[in-house]
Amino acid sequence: MVEDLVISSTGLTKSYGPHVALDALDIEIKSGATGLLGPNGAGKSTFIKTILGLIQITSGDGHVLGLDIRTQGDQIRQRSGYMPEYDALNPNMEAIHQVRYSGELLGMNPTVALNRAHQALEYVGLGEQRYRQVSTFSTGMKQATKLACALIHDPELIIADEPSNGLDAHARNFMLNTLQTTVDSGQRSVLMASHLMEDVERVCSDIVLLHKGKLAAQGRIEDLKAIDKEIEVHVWGHASNMEAELKGSGMDVRREGRVMRIKHRGDESYSDILLAASKAGSQVRRMHDHEASLEDLFLVIMERLGHEVKSSDDLLKGVL
């Protein structure tokens, strides 16, 4: 096992009767921030429960922070912090006592837990509101309180389930900044399950994509983005001719008016484009690489799922 792996699994399978929720997952998640992506029913929640050691797996192996998910669930939960997607706070308690109690449930001494609760709430931006009842909090403040509960014992791994769910732009921005600070400044690892590609892209360097309980893709976002790399060209005059020239030379072209997107085939792509422009008599006004968003990548991966995509290597195969 690689030393900096925080989560790893081999052939991890979880079945509920005939329904296979997780299908032979081979996952390697390194330290840092990783996004856990997948549509509804992909198996994200089951995967989280599995790595927290809350449900017994059907077959395979898994380790979190070097601990076996089959037998060392207690220790995994002690060394990690889980921020649930849904409300998990007593509305009639003050935030400070809610966070303190979450620390006590980890085995912290009450005095120490109270001290850490102050620090954690200050960190998540609720320093001034810590003596307010949770029922008076906005959604953003409740999310921040849940994060404080997860961070109180300074865990090595934070599992955040939809951390920006239901937040307005300001609170969302703050939540993502906080998670990023936790990774960058706190040197902690974050596994962030989310439907929002933009959020994942902002915080995470890596992703794990699940689809119908199977691993669709995993790896660095930058590497994965390369599968959908295109060159954007703005032309002036004879655009149709140029498009025909490019297609004639076997290039994959999408055109909208004077803007064309041409699938990247390697370094020779640029000279091929210029040659096609010269033949067609078009002026190339601008030419640059177009970086796909994670959203684009997600769609590409989903399109290719029929082609037995298992890892980023499979996705990259034949593209670069």
Place this chain on the structure above:
Amino acid sequence: MSESPETPFEPVESKENDTFSTETPVTGKSKMTAAWSSDEGESEGVAAVASLPQGQVFEQNYQPWNGTLNPRWMRNWAILRHHVLGIFRKGHRPWGIPTRLFIFFVILASCTDIALALLASLVGSTELYDMFGVNRNNLYGHVLGFWPRNILYFPVVAALLVGGMISEDRAHGTSALYFSRPISRFDYASMKFLSIAIILFLIIDGTLALYYFSEVLVMGRGWSWIIDTFPMFLGAFLCGILLSFTYTSIGLALSSISRGRFFPAIGLIAILMGTKTMAAIINGLFDKSTLYVISPYDSVAHVCQAIMGIDSSYGELSWTWSLASVIIINGIALYLLATRVSTLEVTRE
């Protein structure tokens, strides 16, 4: 260390500085103020009369923690402490004001026999002392007297306590707070159970002990009296534990199958009162006391009559049937509790 220039939540609104601008109406007062407060040579013609700090700086520092986490017993103690101390102190489980007031009332009301026994000793009335002083029947009555203790006090306290105990964790999602920590389902259920049982035990057996020992102190009872009556006190004490246990197990089982506070509370009272009423009606109509085995209160009372050595009020029914009934009722309740707690979710309900 990173720094965020923005305040995360509810920024403090800054007040506008009192300044002079080109829009300021030219009056005699503004001319004077501008002349006397502006620096010489100031070209903008704007005088800052006062300045206030604008906004606030929020510095986000991640502070590591290198402490040690205590083992399982400390985590369980935290659950127990959270629920029991919530009755007396802020910062723990927030019990409602009506619950706290009712507990206070029940404790006071449970002490009426102490007050009356003391009154009997003060006035020297043997009739009054026989009615309220410490003896086998009165010790039993302190715990299991139906009127008013087991119709007005203890079941209502139990109902108020168990109401939201597990159902609110399900409703608020706070079960995730427990199970995402190293808390097992067994620890969760058993600590919740113990918390309720301890509060009930403190009310029932606490006032029983007060009743017994106040008699010892006030009446100046000697060792021979204590040796004679102490086994009876222990018997009643055991009955208090059995009663607390049974009410708690039924109540928590009801709480575990619900998402609200009302159903478990009213369900517990309905079970305790309904079964007793039905058994009493059958007994009255057909002179058959067998149906008392379905009543948790009567089963416990019957067993405790045997423990205390007082005359049975359940006719031909053997107390062993009642004992079996107590075991079965608690067994079913605990099975239901365990089954439902095992289905509490962490990721979503």
